Amino acid sequence: MPAEPYYLGDNPSKPVPFDGVITASHYVVPLFATMDWDQVPREKVVENIAGLQDPGGNLNDEIMMYIHVPYCKSFCHYCNFNRFHYPKQDSERLEKYTDYLIKEIDWYMRQPYVQARKFTGIYIGGGSPSTLPTSAIERLSSHLAKVIPNYDSIEKSFTGEPRTLRRPGLLEVLRDQGWDRITFGVETLNPEIHRKIGRLDTREDVDAIFDRMRDLNYKADTCVDMMYDLPGQSLFGFQDELTELVDSYDPTEIDLFTTIYLPYRPLHKMILDGRVAQPGSPWQLLAMREHLYDFLSEKGYHNTIAETWSKRNERSQYQTAHCARQDIIGIGCAARGNVKDMVSINPEKVDDWQKNVDEHGASTETLQSIGYEGVLDRIMVMFPRYKHLDKSLLGDFGEKVDSEVFERVLNVIDGHLENGTVEDEGDHFRVTKLGVIWHGNLQTDYLRHALNTEGEVLIEHLTEAKEDFDREDRFGINEQTTFIKENDDLYPKLMK
Structure with a gap:
């Protein structure tokens, strides 16, 4: 019952x-x-950046780093993250992006405020970081190992999308460089809904990731994203998908997100045009949340944060920082961070981000105190x-x-x-x-x-x-x- x-x-x-x-x-x-x-003028941003030289005034003793890679091979219809079309066959542009990531990382790692904090983790997200050339990922990882304190013992999360994450040699590099959390989106196991929300990866891509990790004896946590309240998805359909996910893959962690129907994204427009079914009522959404709570608890998962279920009974460092319990450095185009009592948002366009890194070291344009x-x-x-x-x-x-x-x-x-x-x-x-x-x-x-x-x-x-x-x-x-x-x-x- x-x-x-x-x-x-x-x-x-x-x-x-x-x-x-x-x-x-x-x-x-x-x-x-x-x-x-309140947007602040550049002069105030520069003044606030200078204020980071003072190691005092801390609200948190711990700090982690978020690195954003905005490139994707294709765009999902629901996505609201900062992303750009994958520069096909332009490895030079992707290598240059990696160069600037390293420049911005080095600037922050020289700051006394950062040096005075306990470093807890690194999270590379996007976009789809797995679109970077394997050589760029290896180079970035090697550099992080040199400049991040206790690199070998802190939590290191790498995000990809199945089509590119399964590329030959990539998982080997991630294993050899010590990445202990591999995150990627599955979103739905219903092939019809999967196609209608703009996902172009396949079930075979997901299978290949799990198979290759087993073949490599790669012991990293596997953290998959799933969505619910999808267009045309019923409560029973969601229940079946969740059962299939656990039975087929047994991931270490599952991030379960309510689908967002933003009024300026393709998924919302497709619903208006009648090409995609509407979602169910909010009451069905609540029923889905309750089912996943009961079902995953019975399967031995722990609800570490409201939208995440893990076989480990502790929150990841990224979740801890994201929920405002430690500071986070934002690296890369459009990355956000919290340092001291300040909020930092980097430029949304790659060219602007690179220009700021060249001129100021840190690319942030909105660094300001929120008190x-x-x-x-x-x-x-x-x-x-x-x-x-x-x-x-x-x-x-x-x-x-x-x-x-x-x-x-x-x-x-x-x-x-x-x-x-x-x-x-x-x-x-x-x-x-x-x-x-x-x-x-x-x-x-x-x-x-x-x-x-x-x-x-x-x-x-x-x-x-x-x-x-x-x-x-x-x-x-x-x-x-x-x-x-x-x-x-x-x-x-x-x-x-």
Whole structure:
């Protein structure tokens, strides 16, 4: 018998914790785009870069590095990451990109602030880093081994897409260079949906990766991405795919992401044109989340963060940094980082990124302080994903931020304690299973105060009310798009 549902409102002992389902997971970028963000002039960026020379003022003792490679052989219809077409047969351009990665890495590794931190990991993501020539990947890895403290013992993650990750010689290089986490997207095992979301890799490509790693006796963790709430995907179809993934591949880790239907990406346009089916209702999405929680727990996986399941009972270093629990250096075109109380965003275009590296060492164009209140906001918004919040950490911020700001945070926590999505564990707060299922609502509660007026309007629209619980019709993408078109002044940049 399946587990008794947590999210349904027909069981008085397990009531619906919120008045509506926040569907903003479908539109996360428009939502975050309505946050006020002050751009700073170049002179201020240079001043902030100079401030990194001071090793003091740290908020975290640990730091890791994220390296972004924006190239892809083809574009998936749902993707919102920074990426560019693969420069076919232009190994010189890819080698040059690698040269500049090394230049920016070296600049950061010379900074006293970085040298004073404990280095915990490296993550190469994209795009598809496996599109780099094998020689470039070997050269970059060898350089990292020379300049990163304790390279042999820290966590090292490399991301690829199956078609290029299986190239002859690449997995051998990654094994020999000590990469201990290999991540790649499977997204769906349904061949029809797979094709309609723009994935051109094949099941044979995925098989080849697992087979080759076994042949090489390559013991790295295998971390696969899967998506759910895909167009035309049913609850039963998702359940079958998840079973097949575990039974066929038994990956070390599975990152499970809700599909995002951004109003300016091809997948959304294809739905409007009727070429792709609409997703199911947000209530089906919650049912999918609950199933994956129960099913993967039974299979021995641990829910390390809200969207990740691992055979290891600890979070990866990248997850820890991404959830604002340690600093992260952003290297490469469009890479983002958090250093001290500053946020760093690199240029989105390769030429601009390379120009900044030549002129300034670090390419960042938006390095600016968000202050202790901003850091607290970042921690609290990511708390529902990270699932754990030390009271001592919270207390530290209570001494540093405005009392009204801190009181607001405590009020949100109290509300989540009351509705059962968070539990008080004595020395820390913990997000419950119910909170994981509804983590979008929890994040929005912490985010809401940071939204401008337009963001508040958008949030209210992207909520499926509890009184609509029993309706059978799907929450229409067409309805969402009508609202977007009628209110396109809310986010004009995204509608270009």
